[in-house]
Amino acid sequence: MTLTLSSLDQLTDAVNEARTTQTPLVDYGIYHAKLGHLPPEKHTPYTLSGDILEHYVNDFTVRAHAGITIGQLNAQLFEQNQFIPINCDDDLTLGEVINHNVYGSLRLRYGSMRDQLLGLHYLDNGANDIHVGGRTVKNVAGLDVTRLMIGSMGELGLIHQATLRTYALPAEVARVDLEFKSLDLLPQQITDWMLSPAYPSSIYLRRLGDAWHIELGYLGNTKANDVQVKALKDSITNIDDIELTDERRVTVPEHLKFGNQGRSWQRKTKTLVKAICPPREIPLLANTLADMGVTQIGGYPTHGCLLAAGALTSEMDLKLQDMLQPIGGMRQWIIPPVYDDGRTSCVTPFAPEQPDWAFLRRIKKTMDPRNLFNPGRFIETEESA
Amino acid sequence: MQTHPVIEELTRVVGEKNIVTDPNELRVYECDGFPIAKGMPLAVVFPENTEQVSAVVKALNTHELAIVPRGSGTGLAGGSVVYDQGVIICTSRMTAIQKVDLENRVAVVQSGCRNTSLTDAIACTGLRFSPDPSSQRAATIGGNVCTNAGGINTLKHGVTTNHILGLEVVLPDGEILLTRANQCYDGIGPDLPGVICGSEGILGIVTRVWCRLVPDPKAFRTIYAVFKSNFDACKTVADVIASGILPTSMEMMDGTMIQVVENAFHFGFDTSAGALLLIEVDGVDEILDDEMKVIIDIAKANHAFDIQFCKDAARRAELWSARKKTFGAIGRISRSYCTMDACVPRSMLPEVVARVTEIGKEYDLQINNVFHAGDGNIHPILLFNEDKPEEVQRVMQASEKILEYCVTVGGTITGEHGVGVEKLALMHAMFDKPTLKMFLDLKKAFDPKQQFNDAKLIPSDKMVVELHQSPLANVPGGAM
Numbered sequence: 080m081t082l083t084l085s086s087l088d089q090l091t092d093a094v095n096e097a098r099t100t101q102t103p104l105v106d107y108g109i110y111h112a113k114l115g116h117l118p119p120e121k122h123t124p125y126t127l128s129g130d131i132l133e134h135y136v137n138d139f140t141v142r143a144h145a146g147i148t149i150g151q152l153n154a155q156l157f158e159q160n161q162f163i164p165i166n167c168d169d170d171l172t173l174g175e176v177i178n179h180n181v182y183g184s185l186r187l188r189y190g191s192m193r194d195q196l197l198g199l200h201y202l203d204n205g206a207n208d209i210h211v212g213g214r215t216v217k218n219v220a221g222l223d224v225t226r227l228m229i230g231s232m233g234e235l236g237l238i239h240q241a242t243l244r245t246y247a248l249p250a251e252v253a254r255v256d257l258e259f260k261s262l263d264l265l266p267q268q269i270t271d272w273m274l275s276p277a278y279p280s281s282i283y284l285r286r287l288g289d290a291w292h293i294e295l296g297y298l299g300n301t302k303a304n305d306v307q308v309k310a311l312k313d314s315i316t317n318i319d320d321i322e323l324t325d326e327r328r329v330t331v332p333e334h335l336k337f338g339n340q341g342r343s344w345q346r347k348t349k350t351l352v353k354a355i356c357p358p359r360e361i362p363l364l365a366n367t368l369a370d371m372g373v374t375q376i377g378g379y380p381t382h383g384c385l386l387a388a389g390a391l392t393s394e395m396d397l398k399l400q401d402m403l404q405p406i407g408g409m410r411q412w413i414i415p416p417v418y419d420d421g422r423t424s425c426v427t428p429f430a431p432e433q434p435d436w437a438f439l440r441r442i443k444k445t446m447d448p449r450n451l452f453n454p455g456r457f458i459e460t461e462e463s464a
Numbered sequence: 465m466q467t468h469p470v471i472e473e474l475t476r477v478v479g480e481k482n483i484v485t486d487p488n489e490l491r492v493y494e495c496d497g498f499p500i501a502k503g504m505p506l507a508v509v510f511p512e513n514t515e516q517v518s519a520v521v522k523a524l525n526t527h528e529l530a531i532v533p534r535g536s537g538t539g540l541a542g543g544s545v546v547y548d549q550g551v552i553i554c555t556s557r558m559t560a561i562q563k564v565d566l567e568n569r570v571a572v573v574q575s576g577c578r579n580t581s582l583t584d585a586i587a588c589t590g591l592r593f594s595p596d597p598s599s600q601r602a603a604t605i606g607g608n609v610c611t612n613a614g615g616i617n618t619l620k621h622g623v624t625t626n627h628i629l630g631l632e633v634v635l636p637d638g639e640i641l642l643t644r645a646n647q648c649y650d651g652i653g654p655d656l657p658g659v660i661c662g663s664e665g666i667l668g669i670v671t672r673v674w675c676r677l678v679p680d681p682k683a684f685r686t687i688y689a690v691f692k693s694n695f696d697a698c699k700t701v702a703d704v705i706a707s708g709i710l711p712t713s714m715e716m717m718d719g720t721m722i723q724v725v726e727n728a729f730h731f732g733f734d735t736s737a738g739a740l741l742l743i744e745v746d747g748v749d750e751i752l753d754d755e756m757k758v759i760i761d762i763a764k765a766n767h768a769f770d771i772q773f774c775k776d777a778a779r780r781a782e783l784w785s786a787r788k789k790t791f792g793a794i795g796r797i798s799r800s801y802c803t804m805d806a807c808v809p810r811s812m813l814p815e816v817v818a819r820v821t822e823i824g825k826e827y828d829l830q831i832n833n834v835f836h837a838g839d840g841n842i843h844p845i846l847l848f849n850e851d852k853p854e855e856v857q858r859v860m861q862a863s864e865k866i867l868e869y870c871v872t873v874g875g876t877i878t879g880e881h882g883v884g885v886e887k888l889a890l891m892h893a894m895f896d897k898p899t900l901k902m903f904l905d906l907k908k909a910f911d912p913k914q915q916f917n918d919a920k921l922i923p924s925d926k927m928v929v930e931l932h933q934s935p936l937a938n939v940p941g942g943a944m
């Protein structure tokens with residue numbers, strides 16, 4: 080049975096119980112439920128629920144339970160004309176977003192969790208409520224464990240509260256869709272845009288049918304958007320390989336739902352892989368995936384990140400890894416292939432060993448010496464290895 | 465006097481020209497920009513590359529000597545001061561810009577590269593390394609990383625950690641750790657560079673930095689608004705933030721600072737003013753006038769009596785140079801001063817600055833203010849005479865009172881200068897015991913022998929630094 084934990088008392092009891100019974104607590108989240116190694120056979124699954132604790136409206140910061148979903152959080156912030164610029168699915172909890180460093184196309188303008196997270200509360204092995212960071216926009220008191228927790232996949236402690244920056248809700252989003260005949264032009268084009276008034280707030284790359292589409296978003300008021308969209312159009316007038324296919328104005332909430340193209344392809348799929356590479360190599364990565372027959376591809380070219388869905392085989396995976404390795408890239412399975420025995424597991428390993436993982440194992444041992452939190456999720460245990 | 469056997473080993477590693485042991489020369493390294501804490505090192509070594517750093521660390525390990533990393537020594541919290549006759553590893557000869565990769569918008573530098581060296585090297589590319597502490601001409605990028613330095617444009621563009629992709633670090637056992645050291649903007653697993661940023665040299669020595677480069681904004685408006693009182697200026701800052709406009713910077717100077725800067729550099733400031741705000745917006749040229757108008761209206765509503773603005777590059781440069789020269793100018797009115805650093809929620813600024821003034825009166829001290837107002841990052845400057853121990857004592861007490869007050873209003877004891885040795889005692893006001901223990905455990909994961917810049921940033925039972933008990937003789941083994 081999955082425990083739903085909402086109060087600090089419940090959380091404390093759950094951690095104490097886990098310690099006494101030596102039964103780890105496991106929360107793999109929604110979107111990332113299948114990422115990483117399998118949990119140990121004996122474990123207690125849990126989820127968190129929650130709400131906004133304090134919205135410091137005039138300071139543009141908010142403190143919320145980690146169990147609040149991004150949809151709930153933004154719905155309340157919208158009422159004050161503010162928002163959290165993380166474009167991900169509404170049902171992801173804030174905790175999952177932090178634990179997996181989830182970001183979307185708006186990272187281009189607003190950054191990722193490293194830029195937005197100001198403070199955290201988490202429970203450690205002893206059920207102590209550890210509070211790091213704070214609510215000010217600058218803070219260098221103590222070690223920055225707030226940031227260490229980003230991407231930790233729930234392995235270093237049980238995050239239950241977070242304080243984040245919020246931003247003023249821009250009046251509108253001007254969204255422009257461009258079809259690229261070839262992606263070879265893309266890196267230079269992006270650099271040119273970034274150095275000109277056409278600098279967008281978000282860039283999203285998507286394969287639709289046989290074509291590559293780039294969706295650019297401009298978040299601002301009508302006057303600013305008019306200027307920027309004009310600059311964008313001017314920049315592509317003489318380029319035959321780029322065609323403007325759609326242009327519209329939408330609200331920020333609409334844009335957060337991922338432009339025209341939705342995000343459901345990433346959820347309703349047999350396998351989903353996330354590939355990271357230097358931004359310059361996006362054409363190579365995208366073309367490699369397309370040449371292998373992958374049709375569902377989307378991602379963030381300015382940050383060198385693509386997601387590929389469908390039925391990726393281990394042969395395709397090897398090809399992908401061969402391509403990524405020499406350019407310093409890496410891939411991780413978000414939804415790994417299902418083996419014959421029906422158990423979901425990783426194509427070993429779920430991601431290639433990184434140079435800092437040996438050291439991170441030491442940190443896991445320090446922060447979770449009893450292996451109570453998502454053991455083996457990312458740093459394998461004997462059982463999961 | 466007998467030479468410590470390690471000196472010979474270190475000399476073998478770095479060469480004679482890269483080691484200082486002469487007590488007269490060592491005096492330069494006795495303190496950093498926080499002159500209250502002083503300690504004499506056994507030696508200062510200047511490695512030229514990562515391998516030398518690693519070899520030096522291993523040699524010092526064998527002799528169980530304390531190790532203190534240092535960049536340019538502009539830190540303002542005593543972070544690079546030595547206890548126990550330890551050895552300073554100074555990165556100031558590791559200055560290479562190893563790679564500028566414009567297509568991926570990444571630069572790889574050795575940690576001793578000065579902040580402006582990188583800025584200057586990429587000036588014509590349209591890109592820049594955004595962190596811009598006022599000390600940027602001197603401070604190293606490694607120092608910026610390890611203090612997570614902020615600057616004037618932090619308000620909109622973020623602090624150092626927001627601009628670091630990856631790091632190479634020599635760990636306390638001499639091993640070389642690479643974390644996210646590539647041209648990628650993402651990694652897999654916990655954000656290790658994130659925790660090394662701001663770690664004040666207690667986890668290891670950063671040897672190379674992968675810096676994110678961002679477009680250098682081309683269009684600006686710079687607003688100069690003069691007020692009768694600090695309160696009105698602070699209220700303007702709080703109101704601009706609450707309006708949702710995100711300026712690049714909002715910097716404030718109080719009346720005395722205006723006079724000091726004007727007398728020193730003759731920028732044409734009104735010396736009768738109570739406070740001055742320098743505000744800048746950047747972005748799409750066509751809308752900057754609208755944003756500027758909103759800001760000016762807010763300033764007027766808060767009784768600004770002189771408002772000027774410019775988009776002219778020369779005047780803009782002059783205004784910002786005035787801001788950056790303030791610290792240099794303070795020396796004209798006081799030989800010794802203590803620059804404090806705290807950060808508070810922006811909405812609390814008017815109350816906080818008023819309380820700082822009151823505390824100054826309570827302790828009979830002159831306190832001036834020049835600070836990153838838009839971030840809520842205050843820098844009260846407490847003037848004192850170093851030769852009067854009783855006055856120094858009052859400075860320490862007033863500082864503590866200011867910081868404790870900032871914590872009570874939801875603030876922090878340091879926004880950008882760090883804890884160093886200066887604020888060790890105040891860590892208990894910010895963090896409870898389990899959190900402090902966790903910091904120490906984490907430090908031990910990096911540095912089990914607690915040999916690396918120990919008793920900085922985290923209060924430690926191994927070494928108790930009672931700075932405010934006896935200010936000028938405060939450093940174990942290194943008092944003067």
Ligand SMILES: Cc1cc2nc3c(=O)[nH]c(=O)nc-3n(C[C@H](O)[C@H](O)[C@H](O)COP(=O)(O)OP(=O)(O)OC[C@H]3O[C@@H](n4cnc5c(N)ncnc54)[C@H](O)[C@@H]3O)c2cc1C
Pocket residue numbers: 496497532533534535536537538539540542543544555575576596597598599602603604605606607608609610611612613614615616664665666668669670671791792880881917920
């Ligand atoms: C006039 C003046 C203005 C200033 N303005 C600002 C400002 O606007 N914003 C701001 O944030 N700060 C400011 N500072 C403080 C200081 O300049 C910054 O903290 C700067 O980042 C320190 O860089 P540094 O190279 O001098 O480091 P140091 O002073 O040499 O060291 C600072 C700390 O970092 C550690 N360290 C340094 N290099 C390394 C390394 N390679 N590896 C591991 N640890 C290391 C040291 O042990 C020490 O704890 C100012 C200081 C002065 C004197």
